[in-house]
Amino acid sequence: MKTLIFYFSGTGNTRLVANEIKNNLIGETTLFEIKNDNKELPSFDEYDLIGIGYPIHGFNSPWFVYEFIKRFPKVNNKHFFTFQSSGEAHPANNYSARKIIHHLRKKGYIPVQDFHYIMPYNMIFRHTSEMAKLFYVYVKALAKYNAIRLNEHDYDVVKYKWYKGWHTPIVRIEWPFAKIHGKLFKVDKKKCINCKTCVKTCPMNNIEYKDGKYIFHAKCVLCMRCSFYCPKEAIKPGIFNGKWKITGSYNLTKIIDDPSVRLANENDKQYKKRILCYKKYFKNADALLASKNIPLIYK
Numbered sequence: 001m002k003t004l005i006f007y008f009s010g011t012g013n014t015r016l017v018a019n020e021i022k023n024n025l026i027g028e029t030t031l032f033e034i035k036n037d038n039k040e041l042p043s044f045d046e047y048d049l050i051g052i053g054y055p056i057h058g059f060n061s062p063w064f065v066y067e068f069i070k071r072f073p074k075v076n077n078k079h080f081f082t083f084q085s086s087g088e089a090h091p092a093n094n095y096s097a098r099k100i101i102h103h104l105r106k107k108g109y110i111p112v113q114d115f116h117y118i119m120p121y122n123m124i125f126r127h128t129s130e131m132a133k134l135f136y137v138y139v140k141a142l143a144k145y146n147a148i149r150l151n152e153h154d155y156d157v158v159k160y161k162w163y164k165g166w167h168t169p170i171v172r173i174e175w176p177f178a179k180i181h182g183k184l185f186k187v188d189k190k191k192c193i194n195c196k197t198c199v200k201t202c203p204m205n206n207i208e209y210k211d212g213k214y215i216f217h218a219k220c221v222l223c224m225r226c227s228f229y230c231p232k233e234a235i236k237p238g239i240f241n242g243k244w245k246i247t248g249s250y251n252l253t254k255i256i257d258d259p260s261v262r263l264a265n266e267n268d269k270q271y272k273k274r275i276l277c278y279k280k281y282f283k284n285a286d287a288l289l290a291s292k293n294i295p296l297i298y299k
C-alpha cells in the first residue's frame with residue numbers, strides 16, 4: 001500500500017501523530033507538511049490512500065488546511081482518512097473534518113476514517129508533564145490501532161447526522177479572525193535576541209524582518225508556533241498574550257521514556273477538572289486497544 005499523508009502542525013503535536021501513523025502503516029508512506037510555500041502537490045495517481053491531519057482550532061480545521069485541500073485534484077473513488085490532535089476530549093471537537101470531507105467527497109474521494117487524538121494544549125493553559133505523557137502514550141497506541149485498521153482495509157462509513165456539529169460553522173469565525181488578529185502580534189524588543197527563529201519557522205511566512213522591525217502580515221493561521229517556541233518568550237500574540245499564552249516544548253518524545261515523569265490518573269487536578277470527557281476518551285481508547293491487544297508502552 002502506498003500512502004500520502006498531508007499534515008499541518010503548529011507546535012508539533014499533529015506531526016507526532018502523523019509520524020506514529022506512518023510508522024505503523026505497511027508499505028510506503030510519505031509525509032507532506034502543509035505550509036504556505038508548498039508550490040506543487042505530488043501526483044495522487046501513485047497513491048492508494050491519502051491522509052489529512054491538523055490541529056483543531058475552534059472546533060474546526062485551521063483555515064489554511066481547508067484552502068490547501070481545495071487544491072486536490074478530482075479522482076475516481078480514492079480512499080482518504082482524516083485525523084486531528086486537540087487539547088480537549090470534548091465531543092464538540094468531533095465534527096471538525098466535516099467541511100473537508102464534504103468538499104473531497106464532491107471530488108470523488110471516499111472517507112474511510114476520521115480519528116481524533118488528545119494532545120496537550122498549546123494555548124489557553126499548559127497541561128502538566130504527567131497529563132502530556134498520558135496523552136502521548138495513548139496517541140502512540142491509538143495510532144497503531146488506526147494504522148492496523150487501515151492496513152487491513154477495515155474502514156468506517158464516515159457519516160454525520162445533519163443536526164450534529166451545528167456549532168462548527170458558527171465558530172468558523174476563527175478563520176477570518178486568525179488573519180486579522182495575526183496583525184496584532186508584537187515582538188517585545190527588550191526580550192528579543194534577534195535569532196529570527198520566528199521568521200524562519202512560521203509555516204505561513206507571515207513574519208517579516210525589515211528595517212530592524214518584525215512585521216506580522218495577514219496570513220496568520222493562529223498556530224502559535226512563533227510564540228510557543230520563541231526562546232525568549234518575546235512574542236506577544238495579540239489578545240492571547242497573558243494568561244492564554246503558553247510557551248516551551250512539552251518534550252513528549254523525552255518524557256515518554258523518563259520514568260521520573262509518572263502518568264497522570266483520575267486523581268490529578270487537571271484530569272478531575274474535565275473528568276467526564278477524559279474518562280470517556282480513555283475508556284473508549286482502552287476498549288479499542290484491548291480489541292487488538294495493543295499495550296501502552298512507556299517507562
Ligand SMILES: Cc1cc2nc3c(=O)[nH]c(=O)nc-3n(C[C@H](O)[C@H](O)[C@H](O)COP(=O)(O)O)c2cc1C
Pocket residue numbers: 008009010011012013014015054055056057058059060085086087088089090093119120121122123222223224
Ligand atoms: C487557535 C487555537 C484554537 C484551538 N482550538 C481548540 C479547540 O477548539 N478544541 C481543542 O480541543 N483544542 C483547541 N486548541 C488546542 C490544539 O488543538 C492542540 O493543542 C493541538 O494538539 C495543537 O496541535 P499542533 O501542535 O499540531 O499545532 C486550539 C489551539 C489554538 C492555537
Ligand code: SF4
Pocket residue numbers: 187191192193194195196197198199229230231232233234235
Ligand atoms: S524567535 Fe523570539 S527572540 Fe528570536 S527573533 Fe523571534 S521574537 Fe526575537
Ligand code: SF4
Pocket residue numbers: 010182185201202203204205206207216219220221222223224225226227
Ligand atoms: S505568525 Fe505565528 S501564529 Fe501566525 S502563522 Fe506564523 S507562526 Fe503561526
